[in-house]
Amino acid sequence: MIAADEQIGTYLELFSQFQKRAPGHDVRWLRDLRESAFARFCEVGFPTTHNEDWRFTNVSAISRATFELAPKSAVAARDLGSYRIANAACQLVFVNGHFSRELSNLGDTSPGLTVSSLGEQISVDPASLEAHLGRYLNIQRDAFSALNTAFAEDGAYVHIRRGTVLLNPICFLFISTARDRPVISSPRNLIVAESETQATIVEDYVSLGGDATAFCNTATELFAGDNAVISHYMIEREHQEAFNVSTLRLQQERSANISSHSVLLGGGLVRNNVHPVLAGEGSECLINGLFIGNGHQHLDNYMLVEHASPHCASRQFYNGILDDRAHGVFHGRIIVHKDAQKTDAKQTNRNLLLSDDARIDTKPQLEIYADDVKCTHGATIGQIEENALFYLRSRGIDEISARKLLLLAFASECLERMAANPARDHVEQLIHGHLLKIANSTKNLAKLTTEDRDRNWEEIG
Amino acid sequence: MSLLEIKDLKVRVDNHDILKGINLTVNPGEVHSIMGPNGSGKSTLAQVLARREAYAVTGGEVLFNGKDLLAMKPEEAACEGIFLAFQYPVEIPGIGNAYFLRSALNAVRKYHGQDEMDAMDFLPLFREKLKLLDMDEKLMNRSVNEGFSGGEKKRNEILQMAVLQPRLAILDETDSGLDIDALKIVSKGVNAMRSPDRAMIVVTHYQRLLNEIVPDFVHVLANGRIVKSGGPELALELEEKGYAEIEDTRQPMPA
Numbered sequence: 060m061i062a063a064d065e066q067i068g069t070y071l072e073l074f075s076q077f078q079k080r081a082p083g084h085d086v087r088w089l090r091d092l093r094e095s096a097f098a099r100f101c102e103v104g105f106p107t108t109h110n111e112d113w114r115f116t117n118v119s120a121i122s123r124a125t126f127e128l129a130p131k132s133a134v135a136a137r138d139l140g141s142y143r144i145a146n147a148a149c150q151l152v153f154v155n156g157h158f159s160r161e162l163s164n165l166g167d168t169s170p171g172l173t174v175s176s177l178g179e180q181i182s183v184d185p186a187s188l189e190a191h192l193g194r195y196l197n198i199q200r201d202a203f204s205a206l207n208t209a210f211a212e213d214g215a216y217v218h219i220r221r222g223t224v225l226l227n228p229i230c231f232l233f234i235s236t237a238r239d240r241p242v243i244s245s246p247r248n249l250i251v252a253e254s255e256t257q258a259t260i261v262e263d264y265v266s267l268g269g270d271a272t273a274f275c276n277t278a279t280e281l282f283a284g285d286n287a288v289i290s291h292y293m294i295e296r297e298h299q300e301a302f303n304v305s306t307l308r309l310q311q312e313r314s315a316n317i318s319s320h321s322v323l324l325g326g327g328l329v330r331n332n333v334h335p336v337l338a339g340e341g342s343e344c345l346i347n348g349l350f351i352g353n354g355h356q357h358l359d360n361y362m363l364v365e366h367a368s369p370h371c372a373s374r375q376f377y378n379g380i381l382d383d384r385a386h387g388v389f390h391g392r393i394i395v396h397k398d399a400q401k402t403d404a405k406q407t408n409r410n411l412l413l414s415d416d417a418r419i420d421t422k423p424q425l426e427i428y429a430d431d432v433k434c435t436h437g438a439t440i441g442q443i444e445e446n447a448l449f450y451l452r453s454r455g456i457d458e459i460s461a462r463k464l465l466l467l468a469f470a471s472e473c474l475e476r477m478a479a480n481p482a483r484d485h486v487e488q489l490i491h492g493h494l495l496k497i498a499n500s501t502k503n504l505a506k507l508t509t510e511d512r513d514r515n516w517e518e519i520g
Numbered sequence: 521m522s523l524l525e526i527k528d529l530k531v532r533v534d535n536h537d538i539l540k541g542i543n544l545t546v547n548p549g550e551v552h553s554i555m556g557p558n559g560s561g562k563s564t565l566a567q568v569l570a571r572r573e574a575y576a577v578t579g580g581e582v583l584f585n586g587k588d589l590l591a592m593k594p595e596e597a598a599c600e601g602i603f604l605a606f607q608y609p610v611e612i613p614g615i616g617n618a619y620f621l622r623s624a625l626n627a628v629r630k631y632h633g634q635d636e637m638d639a640m641d642f643l644p645l646f647r648e649k650l651k652l653l654d655m656d657e658k659l660m661n662r663s664v665n666e667g668f669s670g671g672e673k674k675r676n677e678i679l680q681m682a683v684l685q686p687r688l689a690i691l692d693e694t695d696s697g698l699d700i701d702a703l704k705i706v707s708k709g710v711n712a713m714r715s716p717d718r719a720m721i722v723v724t725h726y727q728r729l730l731n732e733i734v735p736d737f738v739h740v741l742a743n744g745r746i747v748k749s750g751g752p753e754l755a756l757e758l759e760e761k762g763y764a765e766i767e768d769t770r771q772p773m774p775a
Contacts, residue, residue: 450609451620455598456627468613468615
């Protein structure tokens, strides 16, 4: 407990400095929002595995580290070549959580669309944010959300006006760069899609320049008005020692339709929270995910689907592929509120374990307070079938390609749920490349060298 | 030079000796049938020739086209020209049938230093073979064998063989479970592939298939050994008398 208090002390120091200089520190509501969030964080501290929501994920590697707030830093444009997304409507680039105008491609201005950084928007027109910023993310139940809100100063801001249809994806690239000392960044994104809009959003998390300790604690609030149709992609591909906690809070109004696609390929200790609230009648939500871990990666997916109105549908499909000592978690919680009659909620988690040391914990959790609902859940765990592997090889396909084909077949279940779009093409390419690496390494069974790589995050913590 | 030469092949599976010294020579253009009761080792022989690694070879040698077959991986054997039509074709959800077939063909072409074929080049070849086997093109957009009927699966095996054009085709009980119409279609596909430089080994339990695919030689496998060889008339004899009589002439299996 003393250790925890010391840690809170460090954050207190960081916070008091931050409050003096942060954009919008003189804006009353924003100041209050940050202060109440920080107070809540101090009250609860980082979660432990005694907390049911964190039972399978030990974050002591994060809670014990001493972080500095990531300063603004520069990245050469030429280093970003491979991170550009073909046919993106625009790409906002953030380096350690700070917006970089020089590296960003703001695209063509469309009359129905405002894209900017949250930091700039706070400075220029804070009043435009008050109706949405911090209104949806629950800082009471989650310490990381509270911490993000306390230190929220920059991120992406997107406002899509009524009736605007955007076909090409709006992309955000978050780069963590290697620093001498451990740093924390807190990107905060706000996407407001008014009624009858259509758009695709891509959040892409990457690392540059070595595997120094870095913690990216990110949060996105996405408001979808009546009849809005929004696809959201979260791609985690930081280095294998990175800490990444992300929270996607979706607010769905009447008949809004959201697809959330999470693709976790990188990161060391990763927690992916997806929290849709189906607030308007007839809204629908697809929660689709693929997590692929090797080495000692820990990939935790925590879904909290709240059905708050009648006639809403939610579909959760998560597939996991785990190799070496990787540990995956799928926690699918569905809450059906009293008035949410005719709810149709489905949840499926399928996993492929490629080594004896890989591990998956999967847990459905249904809380149903209405009496006329349909809720189903299921989970499977399997291995690559020797029979299928031999069948492919007996037709001339070499072993590595055959393994890759079988892994891809498993992953393609998730790809097929993504609508045809440049964002899907981007993700598909990443997954293909990554699975080829996994298919190769499974064969070699190359032993990881350093001591820490042989230990999981539980043991490190 | 003979295409396949099996000399005193011995194979053990799960600590049981399954093949106890097989000798067989197959020349280009020949069709050999291997018959025998359940558990005699027919399928084991077929799988070993396709290089299934789970089966441990404990003795003997196999030359394919003069090369040491037992040193090859399954994919090498396939690229060298061995094709096994599976007794139980495997369902592979998530991999499209057409994509799989093209990947296999390209793997073989690449091995022989030929250019890979793209989807457009591949289509005419593919359609021609589908027609030969009276198969619906819709099956090609489905996952490999997933949800196929028994007959569709067997036809799909022969389709793969027709596309890959192997030097040696091994048909492992391709007839089992087929009705007479399906049997005729499958046989038509196989017969269309008979040629002076291609050989076939037809493994079957029943004589019925051999009415359609007439072999040059028939061998009876019992208790891990070839106990009798002859021409097509041997198959008819077996049909009449059963395997029991032939087995009786050999030492009985130890209890």
